[in-house]
Amino acid sequence: MNNKSINTIHERVQSPPKNPPKNIKNILSKIRLFEIFPKIFAVVIKDDKLRARVFMRYQEFYESDSETFRGQGFKWVDFVKFYKEKTKNDIFTYHEDWSGYNLPCDSIESCIKVIPDINYFDLIMFSIIDTIKEKTGNNNFYLIGIDQTDGEDLSLIYHELAHGLWYSSPNYKNLQSYNINNLNPSTLDSMTRKIKNMGYGENVIDDEIQAYLSTGILPDMARIKDIKKAQVTFKNSFDKFVSKISLKEIPINWGVDLQK
DSSP: OOOOOOOHHHHHHOSSOOOTTTHHHHHHHTOOEEEEEETTEEEEEEOOHHHHHHHHHHHHHHBSSSSTTTEEETOHHHHHHHHHHTOOOSHHHHOOOHHOEEEEEEHHHHEEETSSOOHHHHHHHHHHHHHHHHHHHTTTEEEEEEEEESSSHHHHHHHHHHHHHHHHHHHHHHHHHHHHHHHOOOHHHHHHHHHHHHHHOOHHHHHHHHHHHOOOOOGGGSSSHHHHHHHHHEEEEEEHHHHOOEEEEEEOOOOGGGOO
């Protein structure tokens, strides 16, 4: 981010010209914000569909495998159509296909500037970002979207935290980049192909490799040669930075457009 004076999102964009949903208070009550690590924040939404609706536009702007959407302003309906055609499904399954989300602040800000069809899920994101910026000022931050703050399986939290560290800690990124460069070439090639086939853009391949190898791989990755050996190195590097997650909840200052 640059060092311009801080303005709220609502001062920079125009709100949608309609009233919020009648159940907006119930929707907002399902959304919680936490700081889980210095400069890394987590939006916790247990409802998969709601979490996807809040994050989808910004995630696809950041790392879509399609140049039609990555780094571009796009309408919600156009992405839904594209995704249904891509998945060869009559229904929109985005919330079933993706569970965790991760976004650097500069990408969020860039996306906000080019949204052609602001909706109330965008306004929810605007309020979240405004709340974070009240705490961070003009400093960079990273935002993740997850479904829990605790529980038996913390793999999703750690996976998204690994993305946050990659963005926010030069020391962490340098260490994991070194580990990537020292991977067995066949292991690296197999991981790269699998991640590309999952629908990630070229710009996040290394980030995804380190996150999966540091915090847990998918079942079809387990068949890659030397993958278990590679995981040890990445996990040890991750553990040097994260020993225990401590979550501090931050009340979200919902924008005026969401309080009607």
